[in-house]
Amino acid sequence: MKAGLFSPYLETMGGGERYFVTTAEFFLKQGYQVDLFWKKETDTAKIYDRFGIDIKGVNFVPDLFSNNENRLGRYLATTKYDVLFFLSDGSLPISFAKKTIIHFQVPFTQVKRNLLTHLKLRNAVVICNSMFTKRHIDVSYGINSEVIYPPVDVENFLPGNKENIILGVGRFFAPLHPKKQEVMVEVFKKLKKVGWKLVLIGGVTGVESQKLVENLKSLAKGMDVEIITDSSLPLLRDYYGKAKIFWHAAGFGEDLNSHPERAEHFGMTTVEAMSAGCVPIVYSGGGQREIVENGSNGYLWTDVDELINYTTRLIDDDKLRESLVRMATLRAKLYSKENFFKAMDKIV
Known part of the structure; x- marks a missing residue:
């Protein structure tokens, strides 16, 4: 064959x-x-x-x-x-x-x-x-x-020793499908939580992508923000394992009725984060709403105030965060490679 x-x-x-x-x-x-x-x-x-x-x-x-x-x-x-x-x-x-x-x-x-x-x-x-x-x-x-649904390697994105890290993962890709990392930096500045760190990880492709990274570094100057480009897979897994909270902002501020392509079409990084014990707080648009059940295994936000409020709630309440982690890791298993292979086998 x-x-x-x-x-x-x-x-x-x-x-x-x-x-x-x-x-x-x-x-x-x-x-x-x-x-x-x-x-x-x-x-x-x-x-x-x-x-x-x-x-x-x-x-x-x-x-x-x-x-x-x-x-x-x-x-x-x-x-x-x-x-x-x-x-x-x-x-x-x-x-x-x-x-x-x-x-x-x-x-x-x-x-x-x-x-x-x-x-x-x-x-x-x-x-x-x-x-x-x-x-x-x-x-x-x-x-x-x-x-x-996309296959996520949930068996290899596992919780580690958790630290006070908010993680964002997505390509630094400005023109066609922006991940809105600049929104995350601005919100982190407003959050004002001492002892917490924002880490942004993503691939860089082309001049515009590199310009975006440089702008983000300038925007984050003086803040506890780390920007990692073209991370290795082991390093990415390590940060998923350490982070307590996962942010995603694709689609925010966009007219998604006219431009649905600017939303997150599914949300593989969200599933990776959930599998590794991060609680997702993601923009309520696109495919993210099929993954995250608001208040059950994470949060869906529609404006900056909601993002700040949900994040503050998790930072201040470890028991709440741990209960959401349990539900998030269970949900992530639905998107395993094994289930993907079963679905593909049915259509082939």
């Missing part, structure tokens, strides 16, 4: 790429020969260092989907695959594989539907990473997609 997998975003190495790489791992474990369509050579050791996922058995092959040359030949090349897994950037593949799976991680809304769109989707299985994404994709493409 043969599976071909395509993602236009592989080199960004974010949460969505964990989904993609884990899908490759799934097919390898099922005994498939796995081809990854990618325009340049990629080191599987680098992928392992970033995600802790071993895909040494995959083959990196020429990209069939990003090259406009010899289109007919490229389309016909898909016939040799039993399964084609296509992570969409809004586009749809022409596929002659026995089964085509199209995966959406972004709630695209500006979609022009036509006969070709219908033909591309007619025999495809479409999956989304959250109900939030599904609602928008179903309307945009006129389909009824399925939801397979």
